[in-house]
Amino acid sequence: MDRILEPEVMxxxxxxxxxxxxxxxxxxxxxxxxxxxxxSHAVKILDVGTGTARIPILMCQQRPQYLITGIDLxxxxxxxxxxxxxxxxxxxxxRLERVDSKRMxxxxxxxxxxxxxxxxxxxxxxxxxxxxxxxxxxxxxxxxIRDLIRPENESLVNDTVAKLGKDYDTHQQQLFxxxxxxxxxxxxxxxxxxxxxxxxxxxTQSSELxxxxxxxxxxxx
Numbered sequence: 001m002d003r004i005l006e007p008e009v010m011x012x013x014x015x016x017x018x019x020x021x022x023x024x025x026x027x028x029x030x031x032x033x034x035x036x037x038x039x040s041h042a043v044k045i046l047d048v049g050t051g052t053a054r055i056p057i058l059m060c061q062q063r064p065q066y067l068i069t070g071i072d073l074x075x076x077x078x079x080x081x082x083x084x085x086x087x088x089x090x091x092x093x094x095r096l097e098r099v100d101s102k103r104m105x106x107x108x109x110x111x112x113x114x115x116x117x118x119x120x121x122x123x124x125x126x127x128x129x130x131x132x133x134x135x136x137x138x139x140x141x142x143x144x145i146r147d148l149i150r151p152e153n154e155s156l157v158n159d160t161v162a163k164l165g166k167d168y169d170t171h172q173q174q175l176f177x178x179x180x181x182x183x184x185x186x187x188x189x190x191x192x193x194x195x196x197x198x199x200x201x202x203x204t205q206s207s208e209l210x211x212x213x214x215x216x217x218x219x220x221x
Contacts, residue, residue, distance in 0.1 A: 001153050003188075006178040008122050009073045016076035018171050020052040020084075031117050031146055032058040034206075038214055039142035042112035043067055046136065048101045048129070049119025053081030056094045059115075071099035102128035108135050113142040120147040121183040130196040137217045143201060145213040148183035157181055160209070186211055 032055055043065050047056050050070030060066050072078055078096050085094050099105065101119060114137050120126050137143055151157050157180045165176045184192075186203065189211055193199050198217070206212035 001150065001157075001181070003150060003184070004178075004181040005124055006122065006182040008124060012076065014171070015175070016052070016074060016080055018169075018175065019077070020054075020080050021172075024054065028054050028058055028117070031055055031115075031144075032062065034146075034212070034214070035059065035113075035115050035144040036062055038144050039113050041065075042142060044111050045069070045113045045115065046071070046104075046106070046111045048104075048114065048116040048133075049122070050081060050096065051077045051118075053078075053084050053094060053096060055115070055117055057084060057088045057090060060090050060093050061088070066093065068094045070094060070096045071101065071104070072096070073098060073100055102132065104132050104136060106136055109138045109141075110136050111141060112138055113144070115143075116145045116147075118147055118179070120145070120189075121179055126184070126192055127196065130192050130198060134196055134198055134217070139217060141217050143198070143213060143215060143217055146206065146210050148179055148209055149205065149211050150183040150185050151180055154181075164209070184211075189213070 036059060040063060045066055045068045047068055047070040050056060050072050053070050056068040056070050060068060075098055078098060081096050085091055114133055123129055133143060151160060157177060160180060161173055161177050165173045168176060186205060190203055193201060193203060200218045201213050201215040203211060203213050
């Protein structure tokens with residue numbers, strides 16, 4: 001099945017509130033746990049495509065030294081994210097900024113760790129994002145990126161939505177459906193890593209639905 005793009009930015013209030021209301025606790029907790037396991041000693045962390053900031057909150061609740069900058073292009077997401085941060089009493093450790101992941105305004109080698117969950121499937125051409133990842137992470141810094149895998153055909157998309165999105169409302173099911181069709185295959189992700197020079201990172205299918213990139217940025221690349 002060919003990739004079918006969805007809007008890069010989910011910036012209506014309906015989309016933001018529907019997204020924040022979806023039950024991603026298990027997914028977000030797994031992401032946070034795995035990211036922390038990769039680098040529990042990092043301090044300065046960038047979360048690209050932070051959405052409503054659920055993952056930075058979980059990470060900071062488990063590691064008191066983490067200082068996280070969360071970026072997103074969707075202002076509605078960031079408004080809800082800021083509210084979530086305030087409710088978690090983490091305004092001193094999590095900062096949100098409206099930034100394009102393809103052109104980030106930070107100095108080279110700025111971050112100890114870069115994390116990103118469910119961003120890549122929103123990007124029409126993810127190469128620029130991966131080039132920015134390489135530029136921004138310190139030599140021997142940590143990279144942890146996870147996203148959906150595109151199913152092989154429409155029937156599998158529909159089966160997945162029916163199975164895993166049965167508790168979603170109609171709008172939430174449509175968001176899930178569109179995201180699956182916009183996702184990348186493992187081969188497409190591997191090609192991106194090879195082209196940008198991050199080929200030494202581990203790429204695995206980490207669940208029925210997800211691929212994961214993880215590892216230390218090589219000092220030589």
